[in-house]
Amino acid sequence: MRAFLLLTVVLVSGCTRLFFYPTEGVHYNPEDFGLTYKGVRFKSEDGTQLTGIFFPNRRRTKSGTVIHFHGNGQNMSSHFLFGAWLIDHGFDVF
Numbered sequence: 252m253r254a255f256l257l258l259t260v261v262l263v264s265g266c267t268r269l270f271f272y273p274t275e276g277v278h279y280n281p282e283d284f285g286l287t288y289k290g291v292r293f294k295s296e297d298g299t300q301l302t303g304i305f306f307p308n309r310r311r312t313k314s315g316t317v318i319h320f321h322g323n324g325q326n327m328s329s330h331f332l333f334g335a336w337l338i339d340h341g342f343d344v345f
Contacts (some may be wrong), residue, residue: 278329281306286335291345304331306344314341 281288281304291303304327308314317337321330334344 275326276328278326279332280328281331281335284332284335286331286338288331303327303345306331306335306338308338308341308343310339310341312341313343316343316345318345 286306289305289307291305293301293303295301317334319330319334321327331344337344
């Protein structure tokens with residue numbers, strides 16, 4: 252039983268490093284792709300500082316806003332291209 256508890260503690264405490272791979276720096280710059288964007292900073296309910304990128308759509312009429320969660324690897328500068336095509340179809344992307 253002790254070995255099981257020890258193994259559980261080791262695995263749970265190491266999960267952040269096993270499954271979360273954030274990186275620093277800019278992988279791709281939206282300006283290099285001709286994209287207009289605005290950096291946004293805000294605090295979550297618990298006070299954690301969050302950062303996002305807002306891409307306004309390129310059409311006269313807005314179809315909606317898509318919130319893109321980039322996942323657990325790298326950072327948002329490496330993932331924005333997955334949703335950037337939506338701005339040509341009337342969607343704002345955050």
